[in-house]
Amino acid sequence: MAKVKLHRCSWTFVKLDGHPCHKVQKALDEQGVDYEVVKHGFGHKRPRVRDLSGQEKLPVLELQNGEVYREESAQMAARVRAGGLGSP
Numbered sequence: 732m733a734k735v736k737l738h739r740c741s742w743t744f745v746k747l748d749g750h751p752c753h754k755v756q757k758a759l760d761e762q763g764v765d766y767e768v769v770k771h772g773f774g775h776k777r778p779r780v781r782d783l784s785g786q787e788k789l790p791v792l793e794l795q796n797g798e799v800y801r802e803e804s805a806q807m808a809a810r811v812r813a814g815g816l817g818s819p
């Protein structure tokens with residue numbers, strides 16, 4: 732089965748809790764979710780992200796059931812921590 736994909740910005744060196752992409756990646760790590768990272772450039776023109784999710788902000792999660800999931804990163808992290816990403 733395909734892994735969860737975390738689409739995130741390329742600023743992986745920013746490990747601050749307030750950073751949206753890091754926030755969600757940290758929650759995935761804490762929960763032991765098996766995922767792969769797909770990096771995107773930092774900026775407002777992200778055609779691949781738009782094609783995938785209908786908007787250009789990151790992070791975006793692609794779940795194993797095909798769901799493309801984007802909300803505010805705090806809500807995304809909360810769903811990850813609640814075990815709400817579906818079956819492993």
Ligand SMILES: N[C@@H](CCC(=O)N[C@@H](CS)C(=O)NCC(=O)O)C(=O)O
Binds near residue numbers: 752803804
């Ligand atoms: N409030 C949003 C902010 C998301 C956000 O700004 N993400 C950054 C990447 S960490 C981004 O996509 N920046 C580029 C942009 O704003 O176009 C959230 O917490 O999800």
